[in-house]
Amino acid sequence: MRLATLIMQVAERTLFLWNNEHVVSLIAQNRTVVLPIIFEAFEKNISSHWNQAVHGLTVNVRKMFLEMDAELYEECQRQHAEKEAKAQDVEELRELNWKRLADAAAQNGVEDMVTT
Secondary structure, eight states: OOHHHHHHHHHHHHHHGGGOHHHHHHHHHTHHHHHHHHHHHHHHHHHHOSOHHHHHHHHHHHHHHHHHOHHHHHHHHHHHHHHHHHHHHHHHHHHHHHHHHHHHHHHTTOGGGOOO
16 A cells, blocks of 8 residues: 555545534634644645545644634634745745855855756
């Protein structure tokens, strides 16, 4: 069995736990701790998971959290967006620094030594 298939099956079965009333009750009681921890993983699954079943189950769990506590969900969404924006800023700065370094190296005749 391929590793990707095995990982997908683990993800799918884990998401099926959200269909258990007892698990949902425990999650609901501890949502202020749980949601901030798992929010980023859910967003990543929703935006880019290759398996449609995992994607669909993730959307269902996200909807459950939104219905459970819309204010908490929106706060997690805001924090995630801020984190993504900061990561984009860091990446742009990194690219700019490499460009500056490459330009400086080119001016000093060291073109082939600097690669990105």
